[in-house]
Amino acid sequence: xxxxxxxxxxxxxxxxxxxxxxxxxxxxxxxxxxxxxxxxxxxxxxxxxxxxxxxxxxxxxxxxxxxxxxxxxxxxxxxxxxxxxxxxxxxxxxxxxxxxxxxxxxxxxxxxxxxxxxxxxxxxxxxxxxxxxxxxxxxxxxxxxxxxxxxxxxxxxxxxxxxxxxxxxxxxxxxxxxxxxxxxxxxxxxxxxxxxxxxxxxxxxxxxxxxxxxxxxxxxxxxxxxxxxxxxxxxxxxxxxxxxxxxxxxxxxxxxxxxxxxxxxxxxxxxxxxxxxxxxxxxxxxxxxxxxxxxxxxxxxxxxxxxxxxxxxxxxxxxxxxxxxxxxxxxxxxxxxxxxxxxxxxxxxxxxxxxxxxxxxxxxxxxxxxxxxxxxxxxxxxxxxxxxxxxxxxxxxxxxxxxxxxxxxxxxxxxxxxxxxxxxxxxxxxxxxxxxxxxxxxxxxxxxxxxxxxxxxxxxxxxxxxxxxxxxxxxxxxxxxxxxxxxxxxxxxxxxxxxxxxxxxxxxxxxxx
Ligand code: 3SK
Numbered sequence: 001x002x003x004x005x006x007x008x009x010x011x012x013x014x015x016x017x018x019x020x021x022x023x024x025x026x027x028x029x030x031x032x033x034x035x036x037x038x039x040x041x042x043x044x045x046x047x048x049x050x051x052x053x054x055x056x057x058x059x060x061x062x063x064x065x066x067x068x069x070x071x072x073x074x075x076x077x078x079x080x081x082x083x084x085x086x087x088x089x090x091x092x093x094x095x096x097x098x099x100x101x102x103x104x105x106x107x108x109x110x111x112x113x114x115x116x117x118x119x120x121x122x123x124x125x126x127x128x129x130x131x132x133x134x135x136x137x138x139x140x141x142x143x144x145x146x147x148x149x150x151x152x153x154x155x156x157x158x159x160x161x162x163x164x165x166x167x168x169x170x171x172x173x174x175x176x177x178x179x180x181x182x183x184x185x186x187x188x189x190x191x192x193x194x195x196x197x198x199x200x201x202x203x204x205x206x207x208x209x210x211x212x213x214x215x216x217x218x219x220x221x222x223x224x225x226x227x228x229x230x231x232x233x234x235x236x237x238x239x240x241x242x243x244x245x246x247x248x249x250x251x252x253x254x255x256x257x258x259x260x261x262x263x264x265x266x267x268x269x270x271x272x273x274x275x276x277x278x279x280x281x282x283x284x285x286x287x288x289x290x291x292x293x294x295x296x297x298x299x300x301x302x303x304x305x306x307x308x309x310x311x312x313x314x315x316x317x318x319x320x321x322x323x324x325x326x327x328x329x330x331x332x333x334x335x336x337x338x339x340x341x342x343x344x345x346x347x348x349x350x351x352x353x354x355x356x357x358x359x360x361x362x363x364x365x366x367x368x369x370x371x372x373x374x375x376x377x378x379x380x381x382x383x384x385x386x387x388x389x390x391x392x393x394x395x396x397x398x399x400x401x402x403x404x405x406x407x408x409x410x411x412x413x414x415x416x417x418x419x420x421x422x423x424x425x426x427x428x429x430x431x432x433x434x435x436x437x438x439x440x441x442x443x444x445x446x447x448x449x450x451x452x453x454x455x456x457x458x459x460x461x462x463x464x465x466x467x468x469x470x471x472x473x474x475x476x477x478x479x480x481x482x483x484x485x486x487x488x489x490x491x492x493x494x495x496x497x498x499x500x501x502x503x504x505x506x507x508x509x510x511x512x513x
Contacts, residue, residue: 001159001160001161001162002160002161002162002185002186002189003080003081003083003157003158003159003160003185004080004166004185004186004188004189005043005077005078005080005081005157006081006157007189007192007229008077008225008228008229009036009039009040009043009077009081009228010040010157012036012228012229012230012231013036013037013040015231016231017036017204017231018035018036018037019035019036019037020035020036020204020231020233021033021034021035021233022034022035022036022038022039022227022228022233022234023039023070023073023233023234023235023236024207024233024234024235024236024252025069025070025235025236025237026237032070034070036231039070039074039077040153041153041154042070042071042074042148043074043077043078043081043155044078044081044151044152044153044154044155045148045149045151045152045153045155046074046075046078046144046148047078047081047082047155048148048151048152048155049078049134049144049147049148049151050062050078050079050082050084050111051082052151053134053147054109054132054134056082056084056109057083057084058082058083058084058158058160058164059083059084059085059164060084060085060108060109061084061085061087061105061106061107061108061109061168062079062084062085062086062087062107062109062110062111063087063089063098063101063102063105063107063109063110063111063112063120063130064076064079064086064087064088064089064110064111064112064215065088065089065091065093065098065110065111065112065113065116065117065120066091066111066112066113066116066136066137066214067091067113067115067116067213067238067239068213068214068219068223068236068237068238069113069137069236069238070236071113071136071137071144071145072113072136072214072236073214073224073234073236075111075136075144076088076214076220076224079111079166080166080185080188081155081157081158082155082157082158083157083158083159083160083164085165085166085167085168086166086167086168087101087105087107087167087168087169087170087180088167088169088213088214088215088220089101089170089215090213090215090216090498090499091113091116091213091215091498092498093119093498094119095119095120095122095123095125095126096123096126097178098119098120098123098127099123099126099127100178101170101178101180102123102124102127102129102130103127103129104178104180104369104370105168105180105369106129107129107130108129108130108131108132109130109131109132109133109134110130110132110133110134111133111134111135111136111144112133112134112135112136113135113136113137114135114136114137114138114140114143115137117133117135120133121133134147160185161185162184162185162186163184163185163186164184164185165182165183165184166183166184166185166188167182167183167187167188168180168181168182168183168369169181169183169215169216169217169220169312169315170312171312171313179368179369179371179373180368180369180370180371181312181313181315181366181367181368181369182367182368182369183315183364183367186363187315187363187364188225188315189229190315190337190362190363190364191221191225191315191316191363191364192221192225192226192229192230193337193363194316194317194318194335194336194337194338194362194363195221195226195308195316195317195318195320195335196221196226196229196230198335198336198337199306199308199317199320199321199322199332199335200226200256200281200283200306200322201322202226202227202230202232202256202281203230203232204230204231204232205232205255206227206230206232206233206255206256206280207227207232207233207235207252207253207254207255207256207278208222208223208226208227208232208233208234208235208254208255208256208257208258209223209235209237209245209248209249209252209254209256209257209258210222210223210245210256210257210258210259210283211240211245211258211259211260211263212258212259212260212286212499212500213498213499214236216286216312216498216499217310217312217315217316218258218285218286218310218316218317218499219258221315221316221317222258222283222316223235223236223258224236235248235252235254242263242266242267242270243267243270245257245259245263245267246267246270246271246273246274246276247274249274249276249278249279250274250275250276250277250278253278254278254279255278255279255280255281256279256280256281256282256283257279257281257282257283258283258285259282259283259284259286260284260285260286260287260499260500261284261286261287261288261289261290261293262287262431262500263500264282264284264293264297264305265293265296268293268296268297268300271300271301272300276301279301279303280303281303281306281322282297282301282303282305282306283305283306283308284305284306284307284308285307285308285309285310285317286499286500286501287500287501287502288331288399288417289305289307289331290417290420290421290424291328291329291421292421292424292425293305293424294307294328295328304322304323304324304326305326306320306321306322306326307320307321307326307330307331307332308320308331308332308335309331309385309387309397309399311366311383311385313365313366313368313377313383313385314360314362314364314365314366314383314385315364316364317335318334318335318338318340318360318362318364319331319332319333319334319335319338319340319360319397320332320333320335321333321396327396329398330392330396330397330398331389331396331397331398331399332396332397333395333396333397334360334362334395334397335362337362337363338360338361338362338363339360339361339362340358340359340360340391340397341359341382341391342354342355342356342357342358342359342389342390342391342397343356343357343358343359343382343384344356347379347380350391352391352392352393353390353391353392353393354390355388355389355390355400355406355413355415356388356389356390357384357386357387357388357389357403358384358385358387358388358389358397359379359382359383359384359385360382360383360385361381361382361383365378365383366378366383386402386403386404387399387400387401387402387403388400388401388402388403388405388406388415399417400415400417400418401415401416401417401418402504405417405435405436405504406436407434407435407436407444407446408436408443408444409436409439409442409443409444409445409446409482410441410442410443410482411443412480412482412483414436414446414482414483416433416434416435416436416446416504417434418479418483419434419446419448419475419479419483419484419485420432420433420434420448422474422475422478422479423448423450423471423474423475423485425474425478426470426471426474427453428452428453428454428457428467428470428471429450429451429452429453429471430451430452430453431450431451431493431494432448432449432450432451432494433448433449433494433502433504433507434446434447434448434449434485435447435449435504435507435508436508437487437508445486445487446483446484446485446486446487447485447486447487447488447489447507448471448485448487448488448489449488449489449490449491449494449507450471450488450489450490450491451490451491451492451493451494452467452490455490455492458490464490467490468488471485471488472484472485472486472488494507495507
């Protein structure tokens, strides 16, 4: 029997951490601190609200909608404590997207931050299976906070099984079709015993900060579960910008930061304006970390980036490396607890140095909710993540592309991210995505979408043409010339999921010129 909520609450409080700060946050007016004892009490009161007022029973699915703040965290833990299934959703989702999730997971109840409830009410009209919404971060009559006031501060966790589902996390959909991934109580604890222990080597004195939403398992683990599992402190902040994250690192004396490569890149020019003396470890995941970003970050901060790849299907990071074990250009090795290998087209282990499909197994794995795509993801016990990787003789894994992002042009294999990495080194370029577009002569051609640091550079067509040819020459000078983008389009922004991944499928539907 196992209820994972206990492992973040009473178990930790009983280990001598009751008066330690569990969660810090800030509202517009005040800063907020909850000790482990206070967090336990709040979670228990919310648990009573879920059982006594919402009349939910173990196994019921509860949609959670909120930004990264203490009440959102407490609601997730309370849902687990009462044996229900948490379905956290990205704060920016619109009614139609929410309704797809509600229908797919047959969700009858929601806990929603008051600031975000309007869109959920629209979704409820589209999906009447959702019968009740209780708002938090509100003092109104009927709000979670108001109902909590009369509730006891103790609650005995429902005696769930280690293999009861407690979390359904929806993939953010780089392909546009979200899938629900189901995770057990034991999975939630397993991720806390893998990456944070062996790679991050987090300590109870650590203060965790960062940007990924709690609705994304990267954020749920990195910003809430990993700190709480060891009695450390989680700083939960909403609407962070590169500048406010740097400022908050100094203000909260954060030691561990989780964010995506794009965010680290955007912070770089501002790093000299901050002390960052407290910062010891920076974790990058969610998208591939270009070597240039890793090197620039190290030059600016002196910190060796901890790169990692995870997947919503696997719950958290399964390949990574830290400190002296990290290598520029490699994501890392299989995180202890996981095994990883590269498979060829036939499903056999590919030789060292050959690109193939990444396959992973370990304590967590893919269980899609009612989705035929399960059979494509899990093969002979291996999870096929959809990433093309190469393993070197030392067991380091080198990212090449998403398997569906390999471009085959005139018989050559081109990995889009390799070309992106070169283009990103051009001084005029801020962001870039490379895709293959159908071409009669070559099968596919390489096309780059580029966001410039200064968009005014291409306001006149002649300047634009000159810059296209300059970037093309730049790529040819740095990699095999057949990889150069025959077509370059300047854009104001790249289409991204809420978790920061580029939605290449949207770019692939454009034309070549
Ligand atoms: O996208 C990733 O690399 C990732 C990392 C950690 C946890 C979850 C995900 C999807």
